[in-house]
Amino acid sequence: MKVTINDIAKIAGVAKSTVSRYLNGGQVSPETKDKIKKVIEETNYEPNSFARSLKSKRTNFIGVIAPALDSYVTSRVLMAIDEKLRENQFTSLIINTSKSIELEIESLLNLERQKVDGIILFGTEMTDEHINVIQSMNTPVLIVGQETPAVHCIVFDDYNAGYEIGKYVAGHGHEKVVYLGVYERDVAVGKVRKQGVLDGLLHEGKNVATVYETEFDIDKAAKMTKQIMKEQQFTALICATDNIALGAMKAIRETGKNVPEDISLTGFGGYVYSTFTEPRLTTIKFKHKETGHLAATTMISIINEEQVPSVQKADFTLLEGNSVKKV
């Protein structure tokens, strides 16, 4: 008698979907994994035939969920993902969520219903509901941009990138520094990047920055910068993104001050447009293309049931402009 997944599930006392997930390289608790593995060994079940049947059912679509399409970094990583997937005969179906958490969850389920082979989710905030939904799904999910327990993910090296910038600004002698970041719900940018910056400043032994919060928006950042300039005396402004830095540059100019003569300024992102400003912005350039390619090849490995590290970090470089002066 041929052993089926149903049999394995019954004997192991787990759901059929858990067995599929196990066979499909998805997330299963170590305990359950052991149980299923044992039953498979005992029953001489051949997972390969199942895997083969799975493969023949492939749609070769990969769902990609992005919080925005008009973000410089996201759009470039998206393009790189898409191109690498295409090289491997996959087509990405991209869904925008306009940063709605609710839509992220809905899109995960929508894409599973559309029978995609895998889903790449650009994380903004990862809630318990995200984790629950992802673990209940049969479709493998890869997170980009946020570190998430129990789900494969690819993150920007936000801590070390922040550290590098903090060290650079402190190294130029700045002691009155403001960090203009974003809300902590976005763990990668709001928390980890900020902590890197603050620790990097401390590297020089004396610096503590005043921390302000704004949003990922040029105009809101400009408004906030004007408010900070009223409240604080400072010589350097470290911004959490290039867009925030561009907003700040605008505000500083409109207030009759100059970068870097009056205020030194840095960004994060490495937009090509930030090299056209006067002065050119000193910033962190995340390697968009490499990150996208890494995400695509990792997704394909997961679909092919190959082992992949649970967390992979994408690389960065410091792009030195002339927006920071020595004091």
Added chain:
Amino acid sequence: MKVTINDIAKIAGVAKSTVSRYLNGGQVSPETKDKIKKVIEETNYEPNSFARSLKSKRTNFIGVIAPALDSYVTSRVLMAIDEKLRENQFTSLIINTSKSIELEIESLLNLERQKVDGIILFGTEMTDEHINVIQSMNTPVLIVGQETPAVHCIVFDDYNAGYEIGKYVAGHGHEKVVYLGVYERDVAVGKVRKQGVLDGLLHEGKNVATVYETEFDIDKAAKMTKQIMKEQQFTALICATDNIALGAMKAIRETGKNVPEDISLTGFGGYVYSTFTEPRLTTIKFKHKETGHLAATTMISIINEEQVPSVQKADFTLLEGNSVKKV
């Protein structure tokens, strides 16, 4: 006896899919339209019941095919389309084609197979194959960015925008003008926009520009600008996009010249980043948001079998920077 679409098709002597397309508000030749209409009247067929059954089969997905995701204008129109569709309970599934014509055709068919309710295609070049495929499909298609006979489309008002810029540059006294455009396969940007510029220059009665071609790429535009500077004497450079203008600005600077003192410069697009350059770029700002909303509501109207104009034009404004001087 209840009349079916099959009966209508047989009596009218056309394919069943043609009748669906007719009922669905899709493209049908006027002659065929008359035939089907007549048969429907004679048989007392109730298209509403068909429409209702169609509606119940809706997936509420709209496919959107874009030539690139990292284009400033495209990504902003995409966001606006997506947000307006979402307001109306539709989800867009976006496919990137990296400007491959072949992938555009494949994506049209792929999305139809995914049973989307309609497809919005950002046109780059519209070939006969595009038209043939679109007309053979049951899924309604809306083209954005290129005027296409026999398919509903929304275009930027490229001719008048070009005319406006040409008139502006000539009005500033420039007589030695270079137009740096793109290949004519892209009819909207490569042909119509260029013609607008040339006619706008002539508005002042004396101007003829030398025309060069490049691609939608900052670095290639920079390289081409350096070549033009070797070959030509000119006082103004009109560029087909802001990215081309930014590349030109870089090249002019690297050659030791200044904008606008030595060379006046204009763009097309109205990227927020072009207001951060020094000098600020004079450019045409297409209304991205309005265009996206118009595309979304038009798509929904087509799906709902409402009448929509075959060609609709999206509006623009001239953004005056300080990159053009009076000579």
